[in-house]
Amino acid sequence: MKRSTIFLAGTLVSLLLAQGAAGEPAARVEVTGIKPLLVRAIEQGSAHGVLVGEPASYVRQKFDSSSPIEIDVRALHALPQPGCSRLEVTTRQKGVLENTTRGDKELVYQVSYCHDGRFPDKR
Numbered sequence: 001m002k003r004s005t006i007f008l009a010g011t012l013v014s015l016l017l018a019q020g021a022a023g024e025p026a027a028r029v030e031v032t033g034i035k036p037l038l039v040r041a042i043e044q045g046s047a048h049g050v051l052v053g054e055p056a057s058y059v060r061q062k063f064d065s066s067s068p069i070e071i072d073v074r075a076l077h078a079l080p081q082p083g084c085s086r087l088e089v090t091t092r093q094k095g096v097l098e099n100t101t102r103g104d105k106e107l108v109y110q111v112s113y114c115h116d117g118r119f120p121d122k123r
Contacts, residue, residue, distance in 0.1 A: 032056075034071060034089065038113045041073040042085045048072050051091075063105075064097035076110065083115035 031037060032053040040047035051059065051069040059069055069091060076086045092106040112120050 028070065031071070034073070035117065037071055037073045038087055038089075038111070039115055039117075041075050041087050042083065042113065042115050046072070046074040059093070063093065065093055065095040065102075067094040067096075069093045079112060079120050081114065081120045084112065084120040085114075086110060086112050 027048060029036070029040075029047070029049045030052045031049040032051070032055055034049075037047040037049045049071045050056075051071060056069055060066055070093070072090045074088050076088055078085050088108065088110050090106060090108045092104065094104045095102055096105040098105070114120055
């Protein structure tokens with residue numbers, strides 16, 4: 001995996017997990033962090049958002065793209081601990097500049113998360 005891809009993944013995950021929510025419920029909810037989408041996916045099976053605010057400004061500046069940062073989360077399966085699920089998170093942005101080349105980028109990763117905002121204990 002390229003060093004820039006690892007940096008992108010780490011940056012997005014850190015920013016998204018550190019922030020809270022903003023906006024009204026809709027097909028694609030505006031969020032300033034990923035947590036509300038994780039909770040919604042646990043409750044409803046999936047959630048769709050677009051990153052806004054300071055985190056979005058940072059990512060747009062970092063990757064020289066004015067395109068929206070879309071986030072989709074889907075529940076893969078429930079975990080043994082009540083209210084916890086394994087989730088798949090997909091973030092994407094068009095027109096990202098990486099190594100002097102502009103293109104669409106997508107990052108897909110999985111995370112275990114609980115409805116109450118904690119990470120489940122390892123079992």
